[in-house]
Amino acid sequence: MIHSWNNVIFHIDMDSFFASVESSKRPELKGLPLVIGSDPKSGSGRGVVSTCSYEARRFGIHSAMPISKAYRLCPDAVFLPVNSKLYKEVSDRIMRILRSYADRFEQVSIDEAYLDMSSKVCDHTTATKFATQIKNKVVETEGITCSVGVAPGKTVAKIASDHDKPNGLTIVQPTEVKQFLAPLPVAKIPGIGKKTEQILKQMQIKDIGELADADIQILMNKFGKHAISMKSIANGIDVRELKDKTEVKSISKEDTFDFDTNDVDKIDSVLMSLCEDVHRTMLRKQFLFRTVTIKVRFKDFTTYTRASTLPFTTNDLETIKKCSRDLMQEFIDKDEFRLIGVGITKLEKIDRKQTLITDFI
Ligand SMILES: [Mg+2]
Structure with a gap:
């Protein structure tokens, strides 16, 4: 492991x-x-x-x-x-602070969020540093305390934040996950409610350590496929991704010509510079894309969009340029252009693992 x-x-x-x-x-x-x-x-x-x-x-x-x-x-x-209304306003301000620290961010409820801190935290010291910074920032701006759990996965992080409330900080190091979980009652695992707890108790399984060691076949007889995730989490294995509900869905730029035009060279040069703008933003926000879109508005304001989806994700500028030129073909010489735009969608955040893989190639 x-x-x-x-x-x-x-x-x-x-x-x-x-x-x-x-x-x-x-x-x-x-x-x-x-x-x-x-x-x-x-x-x-x-x-x-x-x-x-x-x-x-x-x-x-x-x-x-x-x-x-x-x-x-x-x-x-x-x-x-x-x-x-008041709680929502305060929550929005706090979530904005929390988001600013994270590689990826998932708000779970009005007062709870997951932050992916993988690119910033590399040991116990940096974990403490960022957690303390975040806690202090929330106190300074809103005058309220929070509890932070740090772990290699969402579930253990959630259990950890609850471990030392209020105003707590619990860091579960990657090597300590199993030891941290083992003595805790099974009900600490989110999703294990009163009923499941009761059945487990009848099976002589009271703490998470006992659940981790339980026979998977016996668990499956009782709980079906839920047994697998229960036992994995008890063993500290938790690979659920963060779901950023407000994640960027697309990046696009558009430009209105000073005068309506059907000058092919001019249209192409504006198109290429829009591609470069989109590409620059994409690099800064660390995305890959799979779909390129263009938008065309003629002088009579009729507007068209076209899209082209690749079989792979990439962050290549030439691909954006080629796709937009190809898509533009059908509109050239049709009428005078008022506006054109370029966009990319089906975005994926570059994560460190992907970067590492490319590094080795
Ligand atoms: Mg709370």
Whole structure:
């Protein structure tokens, strides 16, 4: 097994997010038991607790608990309604900060995200450095703390961020993944709920170490194909990719001619310079592409787009130029051009592994 810092994932989770946002806006609430949720109506409210501060947790209050029960446990707590608009605004600002550190980024919920930090972190020291920087930056800008888990994969990073809440930092080194997981209860694995936990318990499997060593055939008899991913994760094997929902989908440039024109040389020279612009942006953002598109607008504003998809990904400028020239052919001499554009789509982020492979060729 490879025990190097090739893949480094940070899981970042805000601490009691809604409660933290409220008390950062109203410092007089700091240190008080704070319950965000529906109106407790002096104990007769019928809603649930959305989030509560760590001070409220000391009274036994937790998320999803009936608000009436929370009121009985601590009638003196400060009860506040959910201010979704405010939390979303704060979340957006925090996510922008987190994203700026990451090679790749996946927001999981309003207060949680995965950051691929593989190109920046190469050992325990750099992991600590970046995690601390991120934590400090969030405190400085929004006045709220977060917990960070660092691991070679998403699942272990998520388990790690939960390991030392609030304001925690848990770094699981590549060589330590199995040891870190082994003593933890199986329910720490996301996806293992009460029911699965119960069945595992009947099989004498209580901690993740026991799950890691369990017979796969016996597990499959009980859980079907889920057994495979359960056992892999218990063994610290986790290859799920980050899903960047706001990832760049295309890069394009266009140019409107000063005067409508059907001058072939002029059109071609503008087309080539657009190709170069697109190519430059693509290199800077570290993408490969598979599809080249062009856009043509004639003087009467009729607009056409054409695309050409390659059987492979590349970042080659000549390929962009050739594809756009080929696609442009059918429009030459048709009418006077007002605007042309060039774009690339089906983008793929260059990851370090790919770069390494090319390095050896
Ligand atoms: Mg949270």
